[in-house]
Amino acid sequence: MEVEQLKAVSKNxxxxxxxxxxxxxxxxxxxxxxxxxxxVELYFNQMKFNPDNTTDPGRDYFILSKGHACPVLYSVLSxxxxxDNKELCTxxxxxxxxxxxxxxxxxxxxxxxxxxSLGYGLSIGVGVALGIKSRQGANxxxxxxxxxxxxxGSIWEAAMSAGHLKLDNLCAIVDYNNLQIDxxxxxxxxxxxxxxxxxxxxxxxxxxxxxxxxxxxxxxAEAKSTKSRPTMILARTIKGKGVxxxxxxxxxxxxxxxxxxxxxxxxxxxx
Amino acid sequence: MVEVLGKKxxxxxxxxxxxxxxxxxxxxxxxxxxxxxSVALNIxxxxxxxxxxxxxxxxxxxxxxAAGLAVAGWIPYAATYGVFxxxxxxxxIRTTICYSNLNVKIGGSxxxxxxxxxxxxxxxxxxxxxxxxxxxxxxxxxxxxxxxKKATMEASRIDGPVYIRYGRExxxxxxxxxxxxxxxxxxxxxxxxxxxxxxxxxxxxxALVAAEALESKGIGARVVxxxxxxxxxxKTIADAARECGAVVTAEEHQIHxxxxxxxxxxxxxxxxxxxxxxxxxxxxxxxxxxxxxMKHFKLKDTDIVRAVEKVLKRK
Numbered sequence: 319m320e321v322e323q324l325k326a327v328s329k330n331x332x333x334x335x336x337x338x339x340x341x342x343x344x345x346x347x348x349x350x351x352x353x354x355x356x357x358v359e360l361y362f363n364q365m366k367f368n369p370d371n372t373t374d375p376g377r378d379y380f381i382l383s384k385g386h387a388c389p390v391l392y393s394v395l396s397x398x399x400x401x402d403n404k405e406l407c408t409x410x411x412x413x414x415x416x417x418x419x420x421x422x423x424x425x426x427x428x429x430x431x432x433x434x435s436l437g438y439g440l441s442i443g444v445g446v447a448l449g450i451k452s453r454q455g456a457n458x459x460x461x462x463x464x465x466x467x468x469x470x471g472s473i474w475e476a477a478m479s480a481g482h483l484k485l486d487n488l489c490a491i492v493d494y495n496n497l498q499i500d501x502x503x504x505x506x507x508x509x510x511x512x513x514x515x516x517x518x519x520x521x522x523x524x525x526x527x528x529x530x531x532x533x534x535x536x537x538x539a540e541a542k543s544t545k546s547r548p549t550m551i552l553a554r555t556i557k558g559k560g561v562x563x564x565x566x567x568x569x570x571x572x573x574x575x576x577x578x579x580x581x582x583x584x585x586x587x588x589x
Numbered sequence: 590m591v592e593v594l595g596k597k598x599x600x601x602x603x604x605x606x607x608x609x610x611x612x613x614x615x616x617x618x619x620x621x622x623x624x625x626x627s628v629a630l631n632i633x634x635x636x637x638x639x640x641x642x643x644x645x646x647x648x649x650x651x652x653x654x655a656a657g658l659a660v661a662g663w664i665p666y667a668a669t670y671g672v673f674x675x676x677x678x679x680x681x682i683r684t685t686i687c688y689s690n691l692n693v694k695i696g697g698s699x700x701x702x703x704x705x706x707x708x709x710x711x712x713x714x715x716x717x718x719x720x721x722x723x724x725x726x727x728x729x730x731x732x733x734x735x736x737x738k739k740a741t742m743e744a745s746r747i748d749g750p751v752y753i754r755y756g757r758e759x760x761x762x763x764x765x766x767x768x769x770x771x772x773x774x775x776x777x778x779x780x781x782x783x784x785x786x787x788x789x790x791x792x793x794x795x796a797l798v799a800a801e802a803l804e805s806k807g808i809g810a811r812v813v814x815x816x817x818x819x820x821x822x823x824k825t826i827a828d829a830a831r832e833c834g835a836v837v838t839a840e841e842h843q844i845h846x847x848x849x850x851x852x853x854x855x856x857x858x859x860x861x862x863x864x865x866x867x868x869x870x871x872x873x874x875x876x877x878x879x880x881x882x883m884k885h886f887k888l889k890d891t892d893i894v895r896a897v898e899k900v901l902k903r904k
Contacts, residue, residue: 379660422689431660432689438681441650445657448642452618452663475650483642
């Protein structure tokens with residue numbers, strides 16, 4: 319898919335995120351909006367993923383470690399027709415397959431495992447990547463984490479094992495938007511120098527602008543061609559990207575827009 | 590005399606069961622956390638090095654990696670000492686493994702005070718409580734090495750998480766290859782109508798010895814081996830309680846939330862009879878030799894006899 323089309327899909331995904339979160343009345347817009355381009359490029363151009371057969375053994379795997387950003391994933395799955403677009407409005411409602419954090423037991427196509435408790439996704443990704451290598455498979459594994467999530471100790475256990483096991487079929491992405499619930503990452507508990515840390519753990523690292531499709535595409539390609547090491551893509555992003563009153567504002571981590579704010583945001587996206 | 594067929598640590602039942610299973614089922618994968626030899630995982634690791642990973646001293650990661658292996662279609666068995674298998678990565682087990690109902694088997698070795706000289710830090714006394722409260726989890730506490738081997742192999746037939754609790758110290762072998770074993774079904778070992786003694790793990794042997802002593806006093810004890818704590822065999826437990834009118838539970842585990850509590854939950858709903866519980870009385874373990882510790886913490890056959898005498902007065 320070309321950049322112009324990717325941009326059009328991304329716009330729709332952002333609209334979905336705002337619409338579904340407003341309807342839900344709770345949830346996490348900031349970290350969903352920051353991850354849009356990273357996920358759109360991944361699902362539309364990079365991953366082996368058949369929307370008609372999401373459990374195909376030949377698929378690539380995606381694990382959303384920062385599970386609170388699930389609206390972006392649900393929307394991308396809906397753009398791919400895995401999920402009916404109308405179902406997006408059931409987000410966080412009783413009986414919905416679209417739980418507040420991704421839920422494996424609700425059998426939503428494309429959800430590999432339940433996630434949302436931070437710090438767990440990278441270990442799961444290591445296990446999937448090891449499992450694929452152990453059966454001589456060629457599939458790849460992608461894990462998206464948050465930047466605040468890097469404060470979890472379990473991440474570093476996983477990082478150590480991925481380097482040790484030389485899992486070059488594993489690509490992790492940090493949606494590096496600089497904000498967490500309590501404020502700036504650098505104020506709450508600094509995680510820098512993050513690239514150096516991963517390199518010290520045996521990873522290949524790439525630092526990019528996480529909203530620039532050319533850079534994103536190049537980073538995923540670089541991960542695919544890197545041998546004997548897992549790849550970490552540190553993607554600099556803007557929390558709340560695309561909605562001016564949400565951008566870089568920590569208040570929009572876990573607060574949803576009113577109907578009026580939603581309409582303003584949708585109008586801005588149409589510009 | 591209680592028929593004893595030998596003496597061996599239950600951990601070797603786990604190791605041998607895993608090896609046999611590995612030969613039959615190419616999907617079985619094992620994970621260790623730097624304790625592979627002491628929890629008898631090395632038996633499998635040496636036979637199938639391509640299906641074994643040692644994650645080092647990193648139990649949270651071990652459970653996450655096990656979950657990932659299950660997502661990729663393997664049947665992972667992750668094992669280490671019970672404190673570190675159930676306690677340290679409890680939330681990974683809860684949220685990643687159980688909530689996703691992943692096909693991960695967990696071996697919790699070094700359970701109970703019989704771990705001995707290492708002391709309280711390494712004596713797992715809480716795992717039954719913290720594993721049985723998790724939805725989708727099956728919890729098995731086999732009574733000897735032979736039963737542990739069966740449990741390890743049978744666990745692979747369940748499509749979901751299983752926790753198997755076993756130990757490091759040699760204990761009497763009281764079952765044989767022919768003894769019936771079905772996950773979820775308690776086995777009545779002795780017939781008796783005066784009191785039912787429900788036991789799991791190492792305490793099954795103690796219960797059998799206690800039953801002999803009681804017989805000489807004219808008290809008929811029905812010893813029930815409740816190896817599966819979840820899902821628990823409500824019928825066998827309730828029938829025994831109704832027919833005997835009094836129950837003693839015995840476990841090498843904390844008294845709160847563990848096996849005795851699980852039995853009591855069945856009884857209050859189905860057959861509310863007097864119950865006395867033998868177990869660790871809300872204290873931590875300590876260093877010592879295993880046999881002395883069993884006496885010190887009142888986990889011997891004689892303690893079960895005393896509990897029976899007490900419960901019979903309440904009948």
